[in-house]
Amino acid sequence: MTDRSLTARNYAMGVVALLLAFVVFIVPFLFVAINAMKTAPDAAQLDFSLPERWVFWENVVTTVQTRDYALLLAYWNSTLITVCAITILVIFGAMVGFVIQRRPSPVSRFVYVLILSGLMIPPAVVPTIWVLQGINLFKTLQGMILIQVAYGLGFTVLLFRAFIATIPRELDEAAIIDGAKPWQVFFRVVLPLLKPVTVTVIVVQSISIFNDFTHPLYYLPGRDNVTVQLTLYNFQSQFASQNNLLFMNILLITIPPLIVFVFFNRQIVAGMTSGAVKG
Amino acid sequence: MITRMTTSTAIALVLTANGAMAQELTFLVDASADSVAVAEALTKAYSEKHPEITFDIETRPGGGEGDNIIKTRLATGEMADLFNYNSGSLLQALRPHRTLLPVDDLPNFGLINEAYASTVQGSDGKTYGVPFETAQGGGIYYHKPTYERLGLEVPLTWEQFMANNAKIAAETDAAPIAQTYRDTWTSQLLVLADFYNVLQQKPDFADLYTQNEAKFADTPEAQRGFEKLQEAYDAGYFNKDFGAATYNDGVAMVAKGEAAHYPMLTFAVGVFQQNVPDLMEDVGFFAQPGDDPDVNGLTLWMPASLYAPKTTEYPKIVKDFQNFVASTQGCDIITATIGATGPYLIDGCKLPDEVPGMVADMLPYFEGEGRTAPALEFLSPVKGPALEQLTVEVGSGIRDAVSAAELYDADVAKQAKQLGLPNW
Amino acid sequence: MTRKSAYPYWFFIPAGVIFAILFIVPTVASFYFSLTYWDPFEARFAGWDNYVQFFSEPFLVRGVLNTLFFAFLTSALKTGLGLLLAVLLTSGIFAQGFLRSVVFFPVLVSTIGVGLLFQELMHPTQGAINVALAAIGIDGPGWLVNPKLALFSVALVDVWRGVGLATLIYIAGLSTIGPEYYEAARIDGATRWQQFWRVTVPLVRPATNTVIVLSLIGGLRLFDLIWAMTRGGPGFSSDVLASVIYKQYQAGFWGLSTAGNVILFLMIAAIVAPLAWWLNRRELEA
Numbered sequence: 001m002t003d004r005s006l007t008a009r010n011y012a013m014g015v016v017a018l019l020l021a022f023v024v025f026i027v028p029f030l031f032v033a034i035n036a037m038k039t040a041p042d043a044a045q046l047d048f049s050l051p052e053r054w055v056f057w058e059n060v061v062t063t064v065q066t067r068d069y070a071l072l073l074a075y076w077n078s079t080l081i082t083v084c085a086i087t088i089l090v091i092f093g094a095m096v097g098f099v100i101q102r103r104p105s106p107v108s109r110f111v112y113v114l115i116l117s118g119l120m121i122p123p124a125v126v127p128t129i130w131v132l133q134g135i136n137l138f139k140t141l142q143g144m145i146l147i148q149v150a151y152g153l154g155f156t157v158l159l160f161r162a163f164i165a166t167i168p169r170e171l172d173e174a175a176i177i178d179g180a181k182p183w184q185v186f187f188r189v190v191l192p193l194l195k196p197v198t199v200t201v202i203v204v205q206s207i208s209i210f211n212d213f214t215h216p217l218y219y220l221p222g223r224d225n226v227t228v229q230l231t232l233y234n235f236q237s238q239f240a241s242q243n244n245l246l247f248m249n250i251l252l253i254t255i256p257p258l259i260v261f262v263f264f265n266r267q268i269v270a271g272m273t274s275g276a277v278k279g
Numbered sequence: 280m281i282t283r284m285t286t287s288t289a290i291a292l293v294l295t296a297n298g299a300m301a302q303e304l305t306f307l308v309d310a311s312a313d314s315v316a317v318a319e320a321l322t323k324a325y326s327e328k329h330p331e332i333t334f335d336i337e338t339r340p341g342g343g344e345g346d347n348i349i350k351t352r353l354a355t356g357e358m359a360d361l362f363n364y365n366s367g368s369l370l371q372a373l374r375p376h377r378t379l380l381p382v383d384d385l386p387n388f389g390l391i392n393e394a395y396a397s398t399v400q401g402s403d404g405k406t407y408g409v410p411f412e413t414a415q416g417g418g419i420y421y422h423k424p425t426y427e428r429l430g431l432e433v434p435l436t437w438e439q440f441m442a443n444n445a446k447i448a449a450e451t452d453a454a455p456i457a458q459t460y461r462d463t464w465t466s467q468l469l470v471l472a473d474f475y476n477v478l479q480q481k482p483d484f485a486d487l488y489t490q491n492e493a494k495f496a497d498t499p500e501a502q503r504g505f506e507k508l509q510e511a512y513d514a515g516y517f518n519k520d521f522g523a524a525t526y527n528d529g530v531a532m533v534a535k536g537e538a539a540h541y542p543m544l545t546f547a548v549g550v551f552q553q554n555v556p557d558l559m560e561d562v563g564f565f566a567q568p569g570d571d572p573d574v575n576g577l578t579l580w581m582p583a584s585l586y587a588p589k590t591t592e593y594p595k596i597v598k599d600f601q602n603f604v605a606s607t608q609g610c611d612i613i614t615a616t617i618g619a620t621g622p623y624l625i626d627g628c629k630l631p632d633e634v635p636g637m638v639a640d641m642l643p644y645f646e647g648e649g650r651t652a653p654a655l656e657f658l659s660p661v662k663g664p665a666l667e668q669l670t671v672e673v674g675s676g677i678r679d680a681v682s683a684a685e686l687y688d689a690d691v692a693k694q695a696k697q698l699g700l701p702n703w
Numbered sequence: 704m705t706r707k708s709a710y711p712y713w714f715f716i717p718a719g720v721i722f723a724i725l726f727i728v729p730t731v732a733s734f735y736f737s738l739t740y741w742d743p744f745e746a747r748f749a750g751w752d753n754y755v756q757f758f759s760e761p762f763l764v765r766g767v768l769n770t771l772f773f774a775f776l777t778s779a780l781k782t783g784l785g786l787l788l789a790v791l792l793t794s795g796i797f798a799q800g801f802l803r804s805v806v807f808f809p810v811l812v813s814t815i816g817v818g819l820l821f822q823e824l825m826h827p828t829q830g831a832i833n834v835a836l837a838a839i840g841i842d843g844p845g846w847l848v849n850p851k852l853a854l855f856s857v858a859l860v861d862v863w864r865g866v867g868l869a870t871l872i873y874i875a876g877l878s879t880i881g882p883e884y885y886e887a888a889r890i891d892g893a894t895r896w897q898q899f900w901r902v903t904v905p906l907v908r909p910a911t912n913t914v915i916v917l918s919l920i921g922g923l924r925l926f927d928l929i930w931a932m933t934r935g936g937p938g939f940s941s942d943v944l945a946s947v948i949y950k951q952y953q954a955g956f957w958g959l960s961t962a963g964n965v966i967l968f969l970m971i972a973a974i975v976a977p978l979a980w981w982l983n984r985r986e987l988e989a
Contacts, residue, residue: 010795013791013797018802021806025808028820046830088721092718092721095717095718098714103710115722118726120972120975121730121971122968126736126964127730127961128725130732131724135724146725147725149718149725153722172709185709211813211814213815214927221352232816233815250812257811270875343950343954346953346955353743355743463934519827520827522827522848523847671936675937696740699747
């Protein structure tokens with residue numbers, strides 16, 4: 001198993017795995033891609049035949065223009081929510097993980113359990129709407145950002161705490177002896193060392209926030225607040241007979257997470273290694 | 280709210296500076312192609328008469344999702360200046376007397392059909408909406424060429440209907456009845472559209488039902504609808520993919536003759552026009568038959584209505600627009616946009632002389648005395664949310680009619696308790 | 704003492720404020736609201752009526768069983784398949800990097816998109832899956848329309864969608880196992896099979912725990928995929944607690960919906976808390 005050379009056996013297994021992966025994972029997406037390039041009546045058949053007429057670009061244009069360029073607005077909203085929520089999550093989450101790990105105490109344990117419970121407990125949706133209305137954040141992007149922070153905190157703190165355990169305490173102690181204040185220790189010494197796990201947090205959380213359907217459905221109604229997942233949902237109700245555009249929409253909204261993945265692909269595993277998988 | 284006010288104020292200021300006093304009203308409409316088209320046509324015509332007033336049309340999903348959006352936006356004071364929504368029991372859940380503007384003072388109020396008006400009244404006796412489209416009937420679309428080829432006649436009793444189905448099953452490849460459970464709401468038709476027959480035998484059922492004194496399970500006449508659905512399933516009359524077919528599929532099937540019957544509301548006329556315009560004249564329509572050939576009539580659905588929330592900043596304009604919709608001119612615009620789909624509920628509104636055959640089939644019911652009766656949801660505020668799941672179960676052979684009727688009785692209790700109705 | 708002040712508790716505050724207001728307050732409030740008839744327009748005290756109602760819903764017991772079935776099935780499959788895929792994809796096979804990306808790809812795609820896609824592929828008569836099966840002479844089942852099969856089909860799609868993440872966690876876990884363990888095993892004459900069971904499985908245990916807990920929680924709470932594929936149907940046959948809760952919310956029964964939320968919360972706590980506690984203990988021992 002440690003034998004990394006490309007033996008004949010590995011080659012054969014690779015080919016078999018490729019074939020299986022093709023059928024199981026790639027064919028469904030080919031189906032999406034092919035149908036996204038068909039005309040509406042052609043796509044209504046929902047089969048694997050090649051398009052009678054290739055209308056890729058027309059479908060892109062129609063999809064983007066639908067409902068007054070709702071998709072572009074949705075891209076903007078979803079990106080804004082994701083970027084802001086991730087930034088807050090990384091900084092605040094790392095701060096919490098740092099103190100919990102470095103200062104074992106009943107208070108820390110209590111906070112840790114509380115935050116982990118957030119990973120477990122399903123959010124009480126309607127009461128949350130009630131709170132959001134009370135603080136005038138219902139139906140606002142700001143409110144949605146804070147909701148994503150609150151819901152993502154459990155997983156983020158979990159990863160950070162585990163990673164910080166691998167950073168030698170001597171590093172921050174050296175800085176303390178040099179007279180650094182706590183926030184200086186954190187921002188100047190610890191935070192820069194957290195890069196691998198930060199990448200993991202960014203990738204995992206940004207995909208889950210960008211692809212979140214349920215929470216915007218509840219907390220962010222209204223046309224101006226549409227997010228990418230909701231465009232898909234709206235499409236479904238409005239264009240019951242236009243599968244081509246529906247599939248084109250799926251393709252278009254998969255691009256941003258794909259870019260994130262391609263960009264960070266190699267680093268994700270590194271962050272996880274020290275994060276969630278070590279005792 | 281504050282942000283919207285500032286935006287629209289800002290727009291108003293900018294435009295005022297340009298010399299015109301412009302106002303933009305928001306209009307929330309369900310996302311079906313017909314509703315959007317009607318909303319666009321009506322607002323366009325209105326803006327032509329009043330150039331200073333424009334409309335921003337916003338769409339919402341239909342079904343339960345839509346209900347939710349409407350309720351939440353009303354409760355939080357974020358409702359658009361105008362919106363369309365169901366009449367009858369669904370409206371009652373909006374607490375109209377607390378949230379909506381009454382329309383009793385409209386100049387055209389006297390033109391509005393009284394039977395309709397009673398379905399958009401609040402608990403204070405005021406009327407809160409104007410009809411957004413035409414009245415609908417719930418019944419059965421059928422494929423005329425199949426009927427002609429087999430020498431079948433439009434059935435007047437359920438027995439004749441089932442005999443027709445048996446013949447269709449025996450002599451053709453077509454499915455006798457199309458069912459389309461991917462759109463779960465379509466499964467309710469055979470139960471809901473049976474209500475004319477219920478009322479003919481039990482005229483006080485709706486009142487007793489509201490007062491918790493009659494139940495589907497202990498009223499054999501009311502339970503018949505569930506039984507009819509079960510009989511059709513047991514006989515194997517449904518299309519093979521009934522579990523996965525959609526509403527659009529159902530329309531296409533009956534138009535192409537792949538299915539001989541499709542139980543549906545008459546608003547499907549618009550879908551026929553849009554999806555299968557060439558085959559439209561191959562499709563006819565009849566009311567869901569009961570057990571007595573002499574008592575044959577159509578269960579009636581009141582149209583969705585146009586409402587305005589109390590929170591609108593433009594009560595005068597909104598009312599003037601509602602008045603415009605409740606005029607013969609409004610009806611004509613609707614007809615010009617989506618065609619004639621059924622009778623209007625505004626006095627003086629006429630259908631064009633040429634209407635599609637399926638619409639012509641439906642008109643005699645409206646013209647005959649006592650040949651229509653409103654569906655239960657327009658006579659009682661009690662309606663349970665799980666009916667469509669229960670009818671899917673009966674229509675898929677998962678549950679029998681008796682058990683479904685019992686469960687539905689339990690389901691409606693939730694709604695009655697939520698509304699705080701007496702005696703529940 | 705000086706060391707303690709270097710890790711001040713105020714570091715908890717920024718995250719804590721957001722978390723407390725948007726998560727803890729609503730969760731606590733939900734206990735009160737679950738005792739009311741509540742809709743967008745009013746809240747009247749209802750006592751225990753909502754709970755009585757919830758437990759008298761004939762579909763609730765079904766929903767609870769479905770939730771458990773779904774969560775345990777998917778997390779078992781994700782754990783097993785994830786480990787196998789991870790071992791395969793770290794064994795130096797041909798096109799390894801590409802295959803890793805392919806397996807992970809569904810994680811990137813929106814759940815609603817995946818749901819819509821499989822709704823089409825699993826169509827009983829026209830769907831690509833059954834058309835393909837028909838071509839080799841098999842009469843494919845009604846994946847999503849057969850009440851006995853619907854939940855199982857959704858579970859398969861959930862595994863398809865989520866196994867990439869499990870695989871990734873396992874790949875990370877495998878990379879922490881030093882080659883010396885395998886060397887030692889080989890010197891002792893262990894076969895590949897024995898190496899897998901005696902070395903890989905025990906040493907990758909922390910990753911296994913993470914995968915189990917995450918997929919169990921995800922499975923118990925799953926809503927979007929079920930909603931996109933079956934909406935709990937046909938009838939109530941693929942309803943889980945989360946979809947029952949959403950349906951009550953949609954129908955305007957907010958109190959009832961919140962009571963369902965409380966029940967789901969208690970159920971998850973009863974299952975996952977002991978598990979998490981056990982994991983935590985292991986961690987302290989390590």
